[in-house]
Amino acid sequence: MLEATKAKNYLFQFLSEFPSLDNHTITELVKVIPVIAPTKGTLLMKEGLIPNECYFVLKGLVRQFQFVDGVERTTEFYTESHGTISSTHYTNQTPSNFNLVCMEDCLLIAGNIELDEINIKNFPVLKEIINQMLENDLNLIKEKHSSFILSSPKDRYLQFLEKRTDLLNRVSLHHIASYLGMTPESLSRIRKRIVSSSN
Amino acid sequence: MLEATKAKNYLFQFLSEFPSLDNHTITELVKVIPVIAPTKGTLLMKEGLIPNECYFVLKGLVRQFQFVDGVERTTEFYTESHGTISSTHYTNQTPSNFNLVCMEDCLLIAGNIELDEINIKNFPVLKEIINQMLENDLNLIKEKHSSFILSSPKDRYLQFLEKRTDLLNRVSLHHIASYLGMTPESLSRIRKRIVSSSN
Numbered sequence: 193m194l195e196a197t198k199a200k201n202y203l204f205q206f207l208s209e210f211p212s213l214d215n216h217t218i219t220e221l222v223k224v225i226p227v228i229a230p231t232k233g234t235l236l237m238k239e240g241l242i243p244n245e246c247y248f249v250l251k252g253l254v255r256q257f258q259f260v261d262g263v264e265r266t267t268e269f270y271t272e273s274h275g276t277i278s279s280t281h282y283t284n285q286t287p288s289n290f291n292l293v294c295m296e297d298c299l300l301i302a303g304n305i306e307l308d309e310i311n312i313k314n315f316p317v318l319k320e321i322i323n324q325m326l327e328n329d330l331n332l333i334k335e336k337h338s339s340f341i342l343s344s345p346k347d348r349y350l351q352f353l354e355k356r357t358d359l360l361n362r363v364s365l366h367h368i369a370s371y372l373g374m375t376p377e378s379l380s381r382i383r384k385r386i387v388s389s390s391n
Numbered sequence: 392m393l394e395a396t397k398a399k400n401y402l403f404q405f406l407s408e409f410p411s412l413d414n415h416t417i418t419e420l421v422k423v424i425p426v427i428a429p430t431k432g433t434l435l436m437k438e439g440l441i442p443n444e445c446y447f448v449l450k451g452l453v454r455q456f457q458f459v460d461g462v463e464r465t466t467e468f469y470t471e472s473h474g475t476i477s478s479t480h481y482t483n484q485t486p487s488n489f490n491l492v493c494m495e496d497c498l499l500i501a502g503n504i505e506l507d508e509i510n511i512k513n514f515p516v517l518k519e520i521i522n523q524m525l526e527n528d529l530n531l532i533k534e535k536h537s538s539f540i541l542s543s544p545k546d547r548y549l550q551f552l553e554k555r556t557d558l559l560n561r562v563s564l565h566h567i568a569s570y571l572g573m574t575p576e577s578l579s580r581i582r583k584r585i586v587s588s589s590n
Contacts, residue, residue, distance in 0.1 A: 267536075338455075338489070
């Protein structure tokens with residue numbers, strides 16, 4: 193299958209999940225919403241630059257990271273089931289404080305402010321969908337943050353295993369440790385303890 | 392001033408901050424958006440119950456907490472500048488996993504699903520405003536979560552002092568410690584270290 197057709201199929205599939213969109217609207221939307229296909233290793237966003245696009249992951253894995261005292265620290269993973277990549281830097285057009293890198297070959301919806309405005313004007317139902325996605329994302333991250341505050345490092349890892357099954361066998365322990373706010377050595381100790389207590 | 396008039400004045404003030412609303416629309420919205428005035432100590436939401444309202448703080452302070460192994464743990468503070476109180480439990484009508492208590496006499500916008508639908512139908516511009524608020528909240532909490540992951544307990548406390556000036560002299564150290572995911576003893580040690588290093 194041609195890459196472009198494959199990309200449009202993924203977009204069609206994604207839009208079909210919204211009950212408020214009929215087939216005709218989806219077909220029209222697929223024509224105007226841009227999908228890009230960055231390959232593994234592509235740097236989508238660079239610390240210090242003003243983002244001119246926001247993304248939604250249709251397929252693949254994007255890692256968000258920043259440097260703290262010269263050390264690379266992972267702050268988010270985006271995949272098909274945790275897809276919305278946006279930030280205050282995109283919304284307010286200020287320099288990004290993080291980087292985004294594709295960890296796999298990806299298919300991404302790539303939005304930009306001008307095009308989004310035109311598309312929303314032509315398809316007001318898009319506003320509804322964006323609203324739903326924002327509300328969903330906000331609720332998810334609020335829960336994640338509360339549970340992060342409340343949990344011990346071991347519980348954070350157990351919750352990660354339970355809630356981020358989309359990342360199974362896709363990310364290194366090194367990046368997981370960073371994402372859970374611990375050193376790789378701490379994560380290794382926690383994993384050993386879990387294995388030995390389940391034997 | 393009568394309590395009801397005072398409440399409506401706060402609502403008018405709040406709505407005036409949105410450039411997309413003209414004075415006539417604001418006056419009409421003030422008539423249909425309910426504002427409640429719960430007193431200090433009021434329990435707004437109780438763990439295990441399905442929330443029938445969501446809130447926005449026009450004035451006052453609301454604390455979110457839950458019990459972990461029988462211990463009360465604070466997971467959020469809502470004030471005039473961090474006002475949106477919503478959750479997946481309200482959106483999906485499932486039992487709440489947290490409690491909400493007023494720490495001061497409050498003025499709150501109280502939304503409910505049916506009324507919100509009617510108001511949005513009559514004032515479509517409301518959708519725009521809700522969208523803006525959601526996006527703003529989402530960006531804020533994403534940043535907060537990233538910075539929480541990346542920071543040491545001491546840095547978390549310093550960031551809290553810098554970013555949550557709205558809470559100055561309004562919340563106890565006990566609740567702040569809990570909110571920062573540390574024991575009151577750890578917070579006390581950190582505060583002593585900051586004082587002694589600045590002398």
